[in-house]
Amino acid sequence: MKVLIKFTLLRPLSINHKKEVMLQTLICCQSHSNCFSFIKDYQTLIGAGIAAALVVWGWFKQGALNRLQAAEGTIIKQIEFHYTILDGIEVYDKEEEAEIRGKAAFDYLYRELEKFYDPRPENFSKDIDQVEDRITISFDKLYTEYGNQFGNYFKNLYLLIDHIDQITLEGFDKTYYIELVKAQLSKYEILLLAYDCIWIRWDKLKGKKFIDYAKKYKLLSSLETNELIKDAITLERLMNERYAIFFPKPNEQAKKQ
16 A cells, blocks of 8 residues: 655654654554445445345245245145035935935035925016015025035035135235136136025125125126026125126126137
């Protein structure tokens, strides 16, 4: 390190003055050395802090990724469990004298619901309150007869949708998993789900929330209205006006297929 010292000599320096000048020069150099050493130590400290922050950030991101993967894995297991419940559904067709299992059972259950629904054409009212009451009474009869078979199916379907809805992890795609669940539903599962949503609405813990989920995630978007019980137009009015749930028109449904 070079230090430039300029003197104006009016007279020759004495020996003591020379010693004093040399001492001040040494002090100045030492001061500069300490200053640069401090800067170097400070830079090292900053570098260490940045490195530590990157490590913590890496741990955080890895932890978030692990939580996301765990949540997705749990949902896949829940879906598998749900379809284990579906495969376990078994009803007895008295006319055919045969056991019906799994998805095929929903076709039979829906036909049974039609029978429980008032069979007299003149009793099909256009009043949505009466229709809602009739659906409730009819589905209650179906549940009394077969609820031990399909009751857990709808309960678990609700819990599955509710679990997906409650996940707030960054990067979690709710829509993907809801669509994955919907894609597995058969025509008659969707039809029975529509009536189940109305029947269970009185359950304050689950009923209102389930029909809210039906609206939020369009769980009934593939419902085939031409398969609805005779008062299809009135049921659509009920869903539209009371629950803001809209069904696709038959021609729209045909385009999807």
